[in-house]
Amino acid sequence: MTQADNPTDAFEPRSAITRTLVERGYVNQVTDLEGVDRAFAAGIVPVYAGFDATADSLHVGHLLPIMTLRRLQQAGHKPIVLIGSGTTRIGDPSFRSAARPMLSEDEISANVAGIRKVFERLLTFGDGPTDALMVNNAEWLDPMAWIDMLRDVGKHFSVNRMLSFDSVKTRLEQQENLSFLEFNYMILQAVDYLELFRRTGCRLQLGGGDQWGNIVNGVDLVRRIEGAEVFGMTTPLLTTASGAKMGKTAAGAIWVNEDRLSPYDYWQFWRNAEDADVVRFLKLFTDLPLDEIESLGRADGAALNTVKERLANEVTALVHEADAARRAQATARQAFGAGEAAEGLPTVRLSDDERANGVGLVELLVRAGMASSKSEARRAIAGRGIRIDGDVVEDVEAIVKASTLPLRLSFGRKRHIVVT
Structure with missing residues (x-):
């Protein structure tokens, strides 16, 4: 099964949704774009995307298949959302230089509870024919017997072909260890598709x-x-215009759960696009x-900030x-204007000892x-990028004392935190 460099070249879709996805x-x-388009035009198509429970929140890198x-x-x-409690116990080795850490059953269960939230906000669940x-x-x-797995499923996989996929080949070419446990991941994911086809008639799998x-x-x-015709499609692995991986910042991943990242910081991530x-x-x-996006895209200069x-x-x-x-938005505008600490900004609290002795x-x-390391913090201070209540701080040895609290700590013009 091969894939053209650009599957949408010289292709005129029959269904409106295919056109929407392309545009x-x-x-x-995509394994067969014309086949997918025919299926969409013929009736309701069950489509699934899988998400392993490796953390208690998804990040913005996961949003693309969910938005699809x-x-x-x-x-x-x-839509069918597959939560991968079973596959999480192994860990997907795709394009990773080392195995994922093994999680306990309790950790996996807690992560599953955390990642369910975003699906319930973006999709409509229920018992109807198009409900998620x-x-x-x-x-x-979990109940699958090992011998049955080898006999019924394993016989259909060629090790030669499995070794040819980039996700595996890259790991081996760099002489990095790939455990037999991880090597089985792609087989188990294939079993997921087979099981969903049998249970729901699923015809399309989405993924990054x-x-x-x-x-x-x-x-x-x-x-x-x-003996059934089913399809697969991937969404782009997004990078920003400057080449950075989508959803990664100096401070870490951009999580979608508010207990991992405040709505203000989430808003700021997109405002700073x-x-x-x-x-x-x-x-x-x-x-x-x-058509509205096209109109917004014509903005430039100060008007582009409004679009952001x-x-x-x-x-x-x-x-x-x-x-x-x-x-x-209100918090951001307040923070960019007046010098007072704006209500709603993320907060860092000092301990009793720090209040007494400073930090x-x-x-x-x-x-x-606000900085990923002490060296980055020192560079930001030396470069006049750090302000306290609007005043630039140039001393890399500066101490924050209780007598100055609360204060607003700013990195550049757009990142602010209240210290209390």
Whole structure:
């Protein structure tokens, strides 16, 4: 099964949803775009995307397949969210230089509870023909007998072919260890597709670009065992216009759960998008119609800042609701204007000992997540990038004392934290 460099070249879709997916930029690789388009035009298509429970929150890198499911549901198709409690116990080795840490059953259960939230905000669940369905692959993977697995499923996999996929080949070429446990991951993901086809009639699997090899294996397994035509599609692995991986900052991942990242910081991430990314992000991460996005994309200069606020408001409202977006915008405008600490900004609290003796500004910047290391904090101070209540701080040995609290700590013009 091969894939053209650009599957959308010289292709005229029959169905409106195929056109929407292509025009908004959701399509990267696809096993058979014309076949997918025919299926969409013929009736309701159950479509699934899988998410392992490796953390108690998803991050913005996960939003793209979820937004694709949202688009499909809006067009009258059925989204299936697969929570990978079973596969989490192994860990996907795709394009990773080392094995994921092994999680306990309690940790996996806690993570599952945490990641459910974003799906319930972006998709409509229920019992109707196009209502979203949430399933957990532990239901069928945990009881699976090893001998039955080898006999019924393993015989359909070629080790030669498995070794040819980039996700595996890269690891081996760099002489990095790939355990037999991890090597089985792609087989188990293929079993997920087979099981969902049998249970729900699922015809399409979605995933990020790093999932292509796993998805192709699932398509092939369903064809071999059930003789059915099913499809696979990946969304782009997003980078910003400057080449940075989408959703990664100096302070870490951009989480979607508010107990991991405040709605204000989430809003600020989108408000600080690079100019060249704004239109693309509006297409991928908001429900705004394309003609309105095209109009917004003509803005430049100061007007572009207003469009960035629109992007931040729309994306934050989807994940955290409209009130959170409005509060974040109001807080940002207050913080950029008057010198007082703005209500709603993220807060860092000093301990009793620190209030008594003070705490180094460098240490505080790292703890607040405004710098990823002490050396970065020192560079920011030396470069006149740090302000306390609007005043530039140039002393890398500066101590924050209780007598000055509360204060507003700023990194550049757009990142602010209240120290209390």
